[in-house]
Amino acid sequence: MKPYDTLIVGAGLFGAVCARRALDAGRRVLVIDRRDHIGGNVYTENVGGIQVHRYGAHIFHTNNETVWNYVNRYARFNRFTNSPVANYKGELYSLPFNMYTFNRMWGVVTPEEAARKIEEQRQAAGITEPRNLEEQAISLVGVDLYEKLIKGYTEKQWGRDCRELPASIIRRLPVRLTFDNNYFNARFQGIPEEGYTCLVQRLLEGAEIRLGVDYLPEKQKLDGLAESVIYSGPIDAYFGYVYGPLEYRTVRFETEDLPIPNFQGNAAVNYTDRETPWTRIIEHKWFTFGLDQEGKETEHTVISREFSAAWRPGDEPYYPVNDEKNAALYARYRDLAEKEEKVLFGGRLGEYQYYDMDQVIARALAAEL
Ligand code: UDP
DSSP states (O other): OOSEEEEEEOOSHHHHHHHHHHHHTTOOEEEEESSSSSSGGGOEEEETTEEEETTSOOOEEESOHHHHHHHHTTOOBOOOOOOOEEEETTEEEESSBSHHHHHHHHOOOSHHHHHHHHHHHHHHTTOSSOOSHHHHHHHHHOHHHIIIIIIHHHHHHHSSOGGGSOGGGGGGSOBOSSSOOOSOOOSEEEOBTTOHHHHHHHHTTTSEEEESOOTGGGHHHHHTTEEEEEEOSOHHHHTTTTTOOOOEEEEEEEEEEESSSOSSSSSEEEEOSSSSSOSEEEEGGGGGTTBOTTSOBOSSEEEEEEEEEEOOTTSOOOEEOOSHHHHHHHHHHHHHHHHOTTEEEOHHHHTTOOOOHHHHHHHHHHSOO
């Protein structure tokens, strides 16, 4: 008999929820991760009372009540609402696109005036059926806001022209004719008060965890330890890139701990012009309203500038590039994956999907383990 029933490769959200389910079903579970910590990209670490989102901002939001109830069993969530500010060459705009944004851009005051302005600009651009991100953006918010708040940011984020990107990326953002700065259309939203690492730790309670273990180079030996495998790493890497690599975007962070209490007054400020090399600056303390775990105000602040780049071997993959070319390539890898009887592929990298955290959890809860 093998020492474990289930080997879980990757201690991120997909792996952790699968681990929890397997443990609750009485299975013996081994979780491995290449990094020296659990949590995958939702990992947070305490830096002088501030929970730092080491791999980029993670704001939990969902319409799925089952998922919301599920995560609330393992962590207490605060009432954080994401309201990023866009900085275009020193002009500040509210996000997502709402009446404050339209007022700042055009001086319009009523929803009717804003709607008319957007419609005028859409018609002038001659767009009826948007075929790419640029056309979709112009038809949603008009050309002025596209130029100032979307074009530069998106080209930095994805490294290509907005006309070569799928419209779906921009449909992630709401457009509202109300004064509502909530970035997400979600019934439930918040940040785990003790950080995501703590949430993942609770999910993994009872599993054996081995950190700093790279699966693929030791695949045969590790596979020998368990009856089945749950793999949440990149699907193309699993198959040795036989059909060529899928495209990802990677992110590099420059993090600073500053001896001041307030750097930018908000958790996220997006730099939407093309010239500023970073896409956004995150000021981590505002995810918990400037308070540490004891509820005390912190005197310092930690900020991270975020730089986006094309993924190359050795980099961390963050975002799948879900365009047609990559979707076709992924379909070929998925066919291979379906033939791997004892392996379940999941998560952002295992399924090559731009999943949010709640979608990853929903997939893990629905998976046949
Ligand atoms: N976006 C933009 N300007 C902004 C914020 C977002 O043009 O100020 C576009 C950009 O193309 C981005 C997409 O909207 O890739 C989705 O943004 P979201 O905030 O959902 O991205 P994430 O937080 O997952 O990086």
